[in-house]
Amino acid sequence: MNEGVTLVLGGLGIKGISNIGTLQALSNHDMPIRKIVASGISSMAATQFALGRDMDSLTAHLARFFTENHRSLWGLERLSGMPRGRTRRVRDSFAYFLRERFFCQSNFKRLSIMEWETIEGDLQNFFGEVTPADFRMPLSISAINLDLGKEVLLEEGNLVDQLKAAIAFPGLFPPVKIGNQEFVGSTFYCELPLGNLDENDSPIVVIDIPSYLSSQQPGNVIETIARMDELRSITIKQKLLGKADRIFSLGGLSGFQWGNYKQISAQVGLAQQEMEQLLSRSDSA
Numbered sequence: 001m002n003e004g005v006t007l008v009l010g011g012l013g014i015k016g017i018s019n020i021g022t023l024q025a026l027s028n029h030d031m032p033i034r035k036i037v038a039s040g041i042s043s044m045a046a047t048q049f050a051l052g053r054d055m056d057s058l059t060a061h062l063a064r065f066f067t068e069n070h071r072s073l074w075g076l077e078r079l080s081g082m083p084r085g086r087t088r089r090v091r092d093s094f095a096y097f098l099r100e101r102f103f104c105q106s107n108f109k110r111l112s113i114m115e116w117e118t119i120e121g122d123l124q125n126f127f128g129e130v131t132p133a134d135f136r137m138p139l140s141i142s143a144i145n146l147d148l149g150k151e152v153l154l155e156e157g158n159l160v161d162q163l164k165a166a167i168a169f170p171g172l173f174p175p176v177k178i179g180n181q182e183f184v185g186s187t188f189y190c191e192l193p194l195g196n197l198d199e200n201d202s203p204i205v206v207i208d209i210p211s212y213l214s215s216q217q218p219g220n221v222i223e224t225i226a227r228m229d230e231l232r233s234i235t236i237k238q239k240l241l242g243k244a245d246r247i248f249s250l251g252g253l254s255g256f257q258w259g260n261y262k263q264i265s266a267q268v269g270l271a272q273q274e275m276e277q278l279l280s281r282s283d284s285a
Contacts, residue, residue, distance in 0.1 A: 004034030006201040008244070009042040010237075011209040012191040013169075014066075016041030017264055018253055020059050021271030022207050023049040029279045031205075037153065037197065039142035040187040043166035047127060047159065050139045058126075063264040065122055114173050116164060123160045130159050141166045142193030143183040146175055151186050151195040154178075190233060194240040203245040207275075208237075210254040248278050 007026070009019045019042045026033070027049075038046035041062075048058045140153040143165040154162040157178060165176040165183035175182040186193055191211070197204055211230070218224040241247060252274045253267070 004032035005203045005205040005246075006197065007031075007033045007036045008192060008194055008197070008204060008206045009036065009038040009046055010192040010207055011040065011042050012187055012211055012233075014041060014264070015209050015211075015253065016043075017045065017059070017062055018209055018250070018267055018271035019045040019207060020048070020055050021268040021273075022248075022250070022275040024055050025272045025275035025279060028276065029283070031279075033137055035138040035140065035201070037140045037142060037193050039166050039193040040169075040185055040191065041167055043141045043163055044127075046139055046141075047130075047163065050135045050137050051130065052136045059265055059268045061122075061126065065119075066264060067262070069118065116173065116176075119167075120160070120164070123163055127159050127163065132156075140193075142186040142196075143168070143176075144186050144189060145181055145183055147181040151189065151193070152183075153193070153196050154183075190236045190240060192237050192240055194243050197243055204243055205246045206241065206244040206248065208241070208247055208249045209271075210249060210251055248275065248282075250274050250278075 009016070009022070011017075011019055016038075019038070023045060036046045036050055044062070045055070045058065048055055138155070140155050141162045142151060143154055143162075144150070145152045154165060161176060161178050164173075165178065166185050167173065168176050168184040170184050170188055175184050177183075186195075189195075192206060192208065194204070194206070211234070218227050250271060253271060
């Protein structure tokens with residue numbers, strides 16, 4: 001068996017950026033990693049790490065990108081169109097925000113809210129010159145193959161296309177065509193890409209960033225649907241976590257607001273700090 005662990009990165013939406021900090025902590029503790037499996041924005045952090053590049057530069061790049069593009073990407077500056085009393089709940093729920101703010105108010109006829117031109121140039125500038133020989137460890141990027149109707153791991157081909165597939169959240173970005181098939185991100189199914197792993201990948205170490213589930217009762221049909229989707233996702237994740245040999249759960253990040261782009265740098269630092277503490281406890285146990 002190859003030395004090292006299979007590292008699986010979780011994190012829904014912008015929470016995935018926190019894995020920049022968790023990977024820095026793992027590097028500081030010299031955890032041997034033989035493969036990384038990631039989905040969503042976590043895939044960008046995993047790519048930077050697998051390339052052996054400076055992680056702080058990716059944090060700065062993402063913080064700058066969201067700061068410059070937050071109005072067109074998320075529209076969270078004032079949450080226009082939302083009653084004031086509901087803004088906190090919206091901020092706490094990625095699924096709710098997409099359904100209520102975008103789908104139900106203005107986008108029934110649109111395939112997606114955003115076009116790839118918004119971010120494709122940044123991905124190309126940051127990762128476009130990467131070749132397979134540049135990776136220091138294997139990287140698998142999780143996505144849903146729409147033609148096959150199942151989760152797959154992308155390991156070969158154009159890296160930018162793979163990253164686009166990873167972050168192609170349905171309704172937010174359109175599907176990505178790779179070859180003759182279309183892909184979307186697997187985080188809408190489950191934020192932890194464990195579906196294709198088995199005993200051959202053991203030991204499997206999971207970085208879980210729990211999602212916040214509001215204790216308030218749903219106030220209407222839309223909120224009820226969103227709550228059902230959140231519960232479905234949590235149930236699937238709990239079932240898949242049975243594959244993990246070790247789980248590091250960053251509970252301190254569970255209340256982080258997915259649209260809080262202004263706190264990206266601070267959140268990466270908090271993630272690193274919490275991961276360092278978890279690793280230290282594990283080492284002393």
